[in-house]
Amino acid sequence: MSDRFVIILAAGKGTRMKSKLYKVMHKVSGKSMVDHVLTQVEAMKPKEIVTVVGHGAQEVEDLLQERTKYALQSEQLGTAHAVIQAEDILKDHSGTTLIISGDTPLFTEETLNNLFEYHEQQNAKATVLTAKAPNPFGYGRVIRNENGDVTNIVEQKDANEQEAAVDEINTGVYCFDNHELFTRLHEVGNDNAQGEYYLPDVVEIIRNTGGKVSAYQMEDFNESMGVNDRVALSNAEKVMRQRINEMHMRNGVTLIDPINTYIDYGVEIGSDTIVEPGVKIFGDTVIGEDCLIGSGSRIENSKIGNNIKIISSTIEDAVMKDGSNCGPNSHLRPNAEIGEDVHIGNFVEIKNTKIGDRTKVGHLTYIGDATLGTDINVGCGVVFVNYDGVQKFHSEIGSYTFLGSNSNIVNPVKIADHAFVAAGSTITEDIPYHAMGIARSRQVNKEEFWDRLAVSKSEEWNK
CATH class of the missing domain: 3.90.550.10 (Spore Coat Polysaccharide Biosynthesis Protein SpsA; Chain A)
Known part of the structure; x- marks a missing residue:
């Protein structure tokens, strides 16, 4: 030769x-x-x-x-x-x-x-x-x-x-x-x-x-096929997509509806993973075996382990380790690292955060710029307040902690292992081992308030 x-x-x-x-x-x-x-x-x-x-x-x-x-x-x-x-x-x-x-x-x-x-x-x-x-x-x-x-x-x-x-x-x-x-x-x-x-x-x-x-x-x-205009570009995309999808199916991946599944060149997917219709997988992405990628999900430049379930969620520049799950309707943003057997529920957003194994983040939560240990329960509506308008701050949450619903964690704070945050609290100081942080106003009941409200409304109606 x-x-x-x-x-x-x-x-x-x-x-x-x-x-x-x-x-x-x-x-x-x-x-x-x-x-x-x-x-x-x-x-x-x-x-x-x-x-x-x-x-x-x-x-x-x-x-x-x-x-x-x-x-x-x-x-x-x-x-x-x-x-x-x-x-x-x-x-x-x-x-x-x-x-x-x-x-x-x-x-x-x-x-x-x-x-x-x-x-x-x-x-x-x-x-x-x-x-x-x-x-x-x-x-x-x-x-x-x-x-x-x-x-x-x-x-x-x-x-x-x-x-x-x-x-x-x-x-x-x-x-x-x-x-x-x-x-x-x-x-x-x-x-x-x-x-x-x-x-x-x-x-x-x-x-x-x-x-x-x-x-x-x-x-x-x-x-x-040469590409000289956008029509030809679309046709080339269709041919390449069919080629890519057939390769994955022959390698043991189930694509429920290949025509409506979009996978970039170079993406790796393990055997016995199921990809539902409408999924888009882009960039430098690796997906392991025995996963379920649900309809409407978008995954970009991310590393997805084995036995993972992603339902109608967006994963970008993030890592999910074996056995974890995400969604529906959640968003893992850049530098989110999700440990093994972690539960990320619905309407959760996570950014620049490492979450330890078996931690549960159920729903309606934002976690940004934080490190969370293992076996943590994050209640509904928890917000990590990580930005003061000028710079970002980082918080550390110990293992086996409990973050009560509707609490605000104002970065930077450190919450030790086995600590508690009472529901509705705004935490601005560190919480030591085995302690519970409560930061909310004491409830005050105003007696006969309805009568005052009714008189005021009556006067307004008589005008």
Whole structure:
């Protein structure tokens, strides 16, 4: 096998996207299109990867960092012009160079590797990746002779009636002999309506000079889908979502309604976990085995252990350990760490807080900037008052404590193990071991208050 190289074309602005975000930076299933392409390319372990950048160059480089080298196309003058920007990096190498666009997020490592192998088996100077299109309108047609050799690639606008009827299309992905590529690139002209230098012209030049041109037809047309506008972006998202969901189901995850389940690329889910309809799982999320993720839940960048139940809740940048549960209608915000066998009930919000094993937070509670020990009971309506308008403060609650309903914990305080907070209290001072903190006004009953109220109302009504 010869050395392999890859050029990713990612310089276009993508005006049809009508977006401030550069085209290749738009995401499909949580991952930028150009990152999808690079990820599949990296899996083949080529000797060199070069990404041609232009519009949004800094944003692309910030995203991909040192995973690839870069060549700058400061002026966009066509695909052949883009490829020649990589000449200084690759021209002296011998081997095979794959050229692929950064706005084609659905290509797989398997397909690209098959293209490499076919090109090398054919001893070709150029190989075009093709596909059978259900509707080939708008694509360049691959014209073959009776021996199956490629004789021409005809663009839609230039195709005659017979050529337009061909359903084998050019996907825009090529393999070239590297030396042949950079030699012939200098022979490409721009005598066309757009005044640009087109990469398919290199294929024609190679064929006209006696070099062998072959074509490898891939099995799944959907992989070739390029994204030029929001409609195509949505279609790519649909294909990628189906691919991701099928992978999880084959790995032992139950998706009740895959069409209405949204899981980002790279999410990990353990076997025998059940995911109900309307669930969205994003980012760097790992979910363990034997979990139930209920309808309407949203989980993002979180670590979910085994045997966990989440019902109609939002979990973001948080951790839930084995056996815990959350919801319905609760919110774990960034840096919430929920211990084992913890109960988080309905309408609870937790932020920047560590909660120890077996603690129960039943309902209608806010806990922010705190550390709670094990086996604590947090009553209904408890609020941790953690912000004075300028800075946040932290409280520590010991194990086996009891926080009575409708109490306010005004950070920073320390409540020792086995302590109690009386219902309705506003706690501003530490509570020692085995003590109970009571901080509420003594009840006073005003006798015959109704009579005074009735007289006052009578006078108002008589006006």
